[in-house]
Amino acid sequence: MELELFQQHSETRWEIAPHGAMRVPAVIYADEGLIRDMDHKVYEQICNVATLPGIVGAAFAMPDAHWGYGFPIGGVAAFDADEGGVISAGGVGFDISCGVRTLHTGLLSQDILPHKQALAEALYARIPAGVGSTGNIRLSHREMEAMLRGGARWAVEQGYGEEADLVRTEEQGCMADARPEYVSDHARQRQRREMGTLGSGNHYLEVQHVTRVYDARIARLYGIEEGDVVISIHCGSRGLGHQIGTEFLREMVVAAPQHGIHLPDRELACAPIHSEVGQRYLGAMRAGINCALANRQILTHLAREAFAAVLPEARLSLLYDVSHNTCKVEEHLIDGRRRRLFVHRKGATRALGPGHPDVPPPLRDAGQPVLIGGSMGTASYILAGTHESEERAFSSACHGAGRAMSRHKATKKWRGRALVDELAGRGIIVRSPSLHGVAEEAPGAYKDVSKVVEAADRAGLAKNVARLEPLVVIKG
Amino acid sequence: MKADHRAQHWEHFEHGADIGVRGYGDTRAEAFRQAAMALTAVVTDPARVDASQAVSVACEADDDEVLLVDWLNAIIYEMATREMLFSRFDLRLHDHRLEASLFGEAVDTAKHHPAVEIKGATFTQLRVVQNDDGIWLAQCVVDV
Numbered sequence: 352m353e354l355e356l357f358q359q360h361s362e363t364r365w366e367i368a369p370h371g372a373m374r375v376p377a378v379i380y381a382d383e384g385l386i387r388d389m390d391h392k393v394y395e396q397i398c399n400v401a402t403l404p405g406i407v408g409a410a411f412a413m414p415d416a417h418w419g420y421g422f423p424i425g426g427v428a429a430f431d432a433d434e435g436g437v438i439s440a441g442g443v444g445f446d447i448s449c450g451v452r453t454l455h456t457g458l459l460s461q462d463i464l465p466h467k468q469a470l471a472e473a474l475y476a477r478i479p480a481g482v483g484s485t486g487n488i489r490l491s492h493r494e495m496e497a498m499l500r501g502g503a504r505w506a507v508e509q510g511y512g513e514e515a516d517l518v519r520t521e522e523q524g525c526m527a528d529a530r531p532e533y534v535s536d537h538a539r540q541r542q543r544r545e546m547g548t549l550g551s552g553n554h555y556l557e558v559q560h561v562t563r564v565y566d567a568r569i570a571r572l573y574g575i576e577e578g579d580v581v582i583s584i585h586c587g588s589r590g591l592g593h594q595i596g597t598e599f600l601r602e603m604v605v606a607a608p609q610h611g612i613h614l615p616d617r618e619l620a621c622a623p624i625h626s627e628v629g630q631r632y633l634g635a636m637r638a639g640i641n642c643a644l645a646n647r648q649i650l651t652h653l654a655r656e657a658f659a660a661v662l663p664e665a666r667l668s669l670l671y672d673v674s675h676n677t678c679k680v681e682e683h684l685i686d687g688r689r690r691r692l693f694v695h696r697k698g699a700t701r702a703l704g705p706g707h708p709d710v711p712p713p714l715r716d717a718g719q720p721v722l723i724g725g726s727m728g729t730a731s732y733i734l735a736g737t738h739e740s741e742e743r744a745f746s747s748a749c750h751g752a753g754r755a756m757s758r759h760k761a762t763k764k765w766r767g768r769a770l771v772d773e774l775a776g777r778g779i780i781v782r783s784p785s786l787h788g789v790a791e792e793a794p795g796a797y798k799d800v801s802k803v804v805e806a807a808d809r810a811g812l813a814k815n816v817a818r819l820e821p822l823v824v825i826k827g
Numbered sequence: 828m829k830a831d832h833r834a835q836h837w838e839h840f841e842h843g844a845d846i847g848v849r850g851y852g853d854t855r856a857e858a859f860r861q862a863a864m865a866l867t868a869v870v871t872d873p874a875r876v877d878a879s880q881a882v883s884v885a886c887e888a889d890d891d892e893v894l895l896v897d898w899l900n901a902i903i904y905e906m907a908t909r910e911m912l913f914s915r916f917d918l919r920l921h922d923h924r925l926e927a928s929l930f931g932e933a934v935d936t937a938k939h940h941p942a943v944e945i946k947g948a949t950f951t952q953l954r955v956v957q958n959d960d961g962i963w964l965a966q967c968v969v970d971v
Contacts, residue, residue: 390843418843420949420970445946445970482870482941483910483934541907551944552971590907593946593970597900601893604950617950757841758943758971787942 352389363414363810364743367394372615373401379412380744380810385802388755392418393425399615400428404623405436407685407692411744413699414806415753415798420444421618424698427747429683431692432624437612438632439621440603442695444676445596447636448643449554449587451722452520452672453733453819454651456658456665458580460560463822466661470558471780471823473657478556478650479548480827481784486547488649495539498546499531502641503672506648511547512655513668516648518711520672521701524648526641530634534591535598538635541590542642547649551788551827553751554586555724556654558823559731565815569735572717573670575817582667583731583819584650585724586827587676588643595639599632624693633678640677647672670733671720675700675750683745694745702736702748702813710736721813723804724751726797727781727789728774730820732804734813748813752800761796762787770794774824783826792826834962837865840952842968847952848899849966855891855955856920858963859898863916866899866948867931869969870906871939876914878930887924891955895965898925899948903969906945910934946970 357365357379365386367377377397379386393416400410400422407429416425421441430436456463463470479486490498498505503524504517517524549556561579564570575581588595603620607613610623622629651669658665678695685692694701703710703719710719718736725731729752740746756764767786770793774781783789801818808815835857840847846869850861867873882905886897902913913931934941946969953967 392843420951420968424844441950445949481936482944483936485910537904541904543908544910551942593907594904597903597947600947600950601896601900605893617953620950754844757843758846759839759841762942784936785940785942787940791942 352386352391352394354383354386356394363806367398369401373398375401375406375409377401377410379416380806380812381414382806385414385806389416390418393423396421396423397426399619400426402615403437403619403621404612405430405434407431407690411747413747413749415749415751415803417753419697421616421620422697425749425753426697427695427699427744429692429694429745430624431690436624436693437621438624438629438678438693439619439695440596440599440632441618441620442697443636443678444697445593446587446676447592447595447639448674449676450643450647450672450674451583451585451724452647452651453670453722454582454667455574455670456580456582456667458662458665459578460580463580463662467780467822470661471782473661474556474654474823474825475782477653477657478825480825481551481788484548485544488546489543490546496531498645499534499638499641500529501525502644503648506645511649511652516651516669519669520644521674524644526637528634529637529641531638533631533635534595534638538591538594541594545589546646547653548589549586549650549827550589553792554827555727556582556584556650556825557821558582559819559821561817562820563818565817569717569814569816572714573720573733573816581670581819582654583722583724584647586646586650588639589646591642592639595635599635602628636678640674643674671722673700673722683741696747698750699747700750701746702740703746704736704738704740721748723749723800725800726752726794727792727824727826728779728794728821729800730818732800732815732819733817734804734807735816737811737814739811740813743811749803749807752797752803754796755798756796758791761793762790765790765793779821779824781824781826789826835861837861839865839868842952845968845971847966847968849964852963855963856918858965859895860916860918862895862899862965863902866902866945866969867913869945869971870941870943871912873914875939876912877932878915879932880930882909882929884929885926889923892953894923894925895955896948896950896953896967899967899969902929903945903947905929912939943971
């Protein structure tokens with residue numbers, strides 16, 4: 352984008368003054384290079400978000416922002432229910448509570464190098480990945496209800512994991528006020544065989560090692576050191592979340608005129624928080640969050656089984672679990688006043704600063720871990736929430752690299768087999784049911800995640816703590 | 828990806844993170860049918876999918892564009908829950924109501940090499956229009 356579109360307030364803060372129907376300014380956090388490379392659609396979409404009723408402060412875009420649906424991916428916006436604020440199905444997206452969790456293994460790189468291939472096979476055999484893959488878990492109606500209410504807590508009660516995992520998951524593993532009765536039969540039907548599955552697209556499970564520590568104090572508090580082996584799992588609420596998104600998006604599009612809402616883009620579909628459909632969506636979306644949390648918890652259990660079969664000395668304990676497609680009720684300090692806001696994060700990670708009561712006690716002094724997934728075969732990062740992030744963007748940070756090239760272009764440019772061989776040459780084992788899918792997710796089709804992370808760090812959204820590089824990739 | 832260049836054909840178009848499906852036809856129904864072919868082609872080459880098993884779907888919407896989203900989402904739902912892919916679409920459009928038979932087969936990873944699963948059809952770049960030359964166009968972006 353042209354820099355002239357913005358008023359530059361600092362090296363990393365680019366502001367768009369309200370114009371047209373915008374109720375508040377729009378702000379993009381990025382460095383000059385990222386802004387120049389960013390799709391013009393991000394500008395358009397973030398300005399559209401700023402027109403929505405009841406928006407507070409500003410509409411924000413993170414350094415990894417790219418063209419999304421209604422909201423840019425990497426968009427953050429907060430709404431006050433008592434000032435006509437809205438909840439937007441488009442602002443949460445189709446993959447409700449898609450997120451990343453990272454696990455310690457208690458192992459060092461040299462411990463696993465001789466067993467890497469065996470580990471890749473063991474993981475690939477147990478983690479259902481790709482189109483049409485199904486899990487071994489079938490839920491009855493009653494179990495589905497319990498899962499939608501209980502999230503990861505339900506999964507742990509069923510034997511998938513440990514109580515200690517829950518403390519290190521947002522919402523302690525269970526999103527309150529979920530209303531399974533608002534989750535349609537179609538949504539349940541899509542989930543019937545998908546519990547404990549990874550899905551496809553950019554979802555993955557990676558065995559990684561810590562190749563660099565940037566902040567030794569926080570790394571110590573997080574329990575990581577250079578050479579440590581960790582596991583990261585990226586996936587979401589599967590078919591159930593997709594169907595909830597699909598149905599409410601349509602309902603909110605059709606109902607918008609009745610609520611007196613003008614949508615500059617139908618994909619921004621939203622409804623007043625205090626409306627009947629708004630409340631129903633909130634209840635269903637929270638059930639979708641629980642589905643995602645339960646799913647990542649089950650995948651954690653499957654990863655533990657795989658490790659136990661190959662490297663029984665491994666001890667997989669959760670570092671943290673973040674969600675990046677959500678709307679959550681949070682209190683934020685606005686002009687000296689604490690306000691209760693509905694914070695939408697579409698492709699953005701919550702990033703609570705040190706001392707925040709919602710950060711679990713062992714991590715509280717460091718701030719919330721912010722887990723950033725890179726593209727396949729590049730790097731992932733662990734960051735930490737900062738105090739400043741609250742005032743900058745309602746305690747939010749980026750979520751990943753962000754695509755730089757369409758899937759179509761990627762498959763023209765790369766071949767899956769060649770990519771798998773090239774990564775193998777660099778010591779990275781990729782196992783995937785789809786070589787075409789691998790080509791679509793080629794590392795070169797994404798922005799440079801390190802630049803995104805650097806910009807987030809410099810903007811004060813989150814602090815860079817450690818860099819992770821993959822050893823084994825299980826790709827959907 | 829283009830199937831052919833006659834009036835009736837489908838193609839994909841670019842979207843930053845995802846992919847657009849677009850169908851052309853002499854009628855609205857034909858454009859909808861072609862858009863459905865483009866949808867299957869996001870996952871696999873439709874020529875690889877045998878049209879051996881039939882599934883019925885129906886949807887209704889006052890607005891043509893909402894109807895296209897409903898139609899594609901109905902197919903996505905059947906693909907997901909039946910674990911099938913479809914390569915033939917017989918559809919009937921009566922004003923605001925669409926009834927169709929989808930023909931396809933169960934997903935076979937070895938045969939179809941499915942690239943990606945589709946989460947949903949979106950309202951992004953959504954258009955159902957008749958061009959000046961009388962050709963219908965039906966398109967939207969799908970989230971994968």
